[in-house]
Amino acid sequence: MENNLGNIMVIGACGQIGSELTTALRERYDEVKVIAADKCAPGGQDLFENGTYSSLNVLDRGGLKEEVEGHDIDTIFNLAAILSAKGEKNPQLAFEVNTVGAYNTLEIGRKLGVDKIIMPSSIAVFGPEVPKDDTPDEVYLKPRSMYGVTKVAGELLGYYYWDKYDLDVRELRLPGVISHKTLPGGGTTDYAVESFYSALTDGHYDFFVREDTRLPMMYMPDCVKSLIQLAEADPGSLHGRTNYNVGSMSFTAGELAREIGRHIDEFSYDFSPDYRQELADSWPNSVDDRSARTEWGWQPEYDLEKMVRDMLVNLERKLGDDVSVELNTQLA
Numbered sequence: 526m527e528n529n530l531g532n533i534m535v536i537g538a539c540g541q542i543g544s545e546l547t548t549a550l551r552e553r554y555d556e557v558k559v560i561a562a563d564k565c566a567p568g569g570q571d572l573f574e575n576g577t578y579s580s581l582n583v584l585d586r587g588g589l590k591e592e593v594e595g596h597d598i599d600t601i602f603n604l605a606a607i608l609s610a611k612g613e614k615n616p617q618l619a620f621e622v623n624t625v626g627a628y629n630t631l632e633i634g635r636k637l638g639v640d641k642i643i644m645p646s647s648i649a650v651f652g653p654e655v656p657k658d659d660t661p662d663e664v665y666l667k668p669r670s671m672y673g674v675t676k677v678a679g680e681l682l683g684y685y686y687w688d689k690y691d692l693d694v695r696e697l698r699l700p701g702v703i704s705h706k707t708l709p710g711g712g713t714t715d716y717a718v719e720s721f722y723s724a725l726t727d728g729h730y731d732f733f734v735r736e737d738t739r740l741p742m743m744y745m746p747d748c749v750k751s752l753i754q755l756a757e758a759d760p761g762s763l764h765g766r767t768n769y770n771v772g773s774m775s776f777t778a779g780e781l782a783r784e785i786g787r788h789i790d791e792f793s794y795d796f797s798p799d800y801r802q803e804l805a806d807s808w809p810n811s812v813d814d815r816s817a818r819t820e821w822g823w824q825p826e827y828d829l830e831k832m833v834r835d836m837l838v839n840l841e842r843k844l845g846d847d848v849s850v851e852l853n854t855q856l857a
């Protein structure tokens with residue numbers, strides 16, 4: 526397909542989203558133009574075998590500049606982040622990686638005249654004051670987690686660089702992202718991924734949130750699609766710029782458990798809320814994403830039922846002999 530993004534760099538390419546976005550971009554465009562950048566050690570992963578890999582820490586501004594300049598990068602996706610739960614364990618690190626990392630990316634973009642920067646924000650920007658259902662894009666933002674604070678800062682910084690320096694920055698607020706390739710790295714919504722692994726390997730999962738905890742979620746193919754769609758969108762139609770809600774599905778932990786249980790009879794589960802419950806309680810149940818739908822054509826494909834089937838099919842294949850339960854339906 527014709528590439529309107531030029532040479533691309535994905536920072537945080539080894540992470541949950543980065544690993545799948547990099548592959549999707551390489552499939553969609555000319556492989557050699559998508560540089561996977563991260564600080565993880567190269568070895569074994571298809572990311573390193575199927576294209577160029579840059580060893581890079583987003584906090585090293587000099588190194589980042591060299592790599593962006595050296596590869597003549599036009600578009601940067603900055604996915605390097607410390608998520609909410611890990612961020613509460615180490616707020617200082619979360620500030621550095623998320624806020625200083627975003628600042629470094631924007632500064633390098635400005636100095637080198639990069640065409641576009643795409644950075645995910647999160648539902649963690651919201652605090653408990655806002656409407657819980659169909660939370661609008663434009664509301665009072667008072668997050669309670671350091672992750673949320675850094676994401677609000679990232680949105681505002683992005684808007685500033687667009688407004689003042691004409692840098693084409695685009696950001697969208699991702700919900701909890703569910704996937705089977707790479708594990709998420711310390712988010713509050715990780716229970717939605719862990720429950721599948723445990724259901725298949727142990728037949729049991731202890732959710733770390735209450736049964737009635739409802740959060741916005743999204744399946745990885747939709748997540749990758751949203752990032753690429755936003756990146757490719759006509760800049761003239763982007764009025765929201767750096768604060769697009771992107772909705773997909775919304776379910777409680779109990780609803781997820783029961784949907785998995787429809788396919789695995791012996792699946793049992795408990796709910797033992799821990800410190801992450803407070804973070805989950807401060808976030809919306811669902812978001813109003815009309816701006817994303819009208820301004821750049823956002824349209825998710827997966828609902829709970831379809832996502833659960835796809836996750837089980839793929840994880841059963843991936844986990845192989847580690848699967849200890851019978852799946853009671855023909856999933857494929």
Ligand code: SER
Binds near residue numbers: 672701702711
């Ligand atoms: N998945 C993120 C987290 O739980 C929310 O965007 O931290």
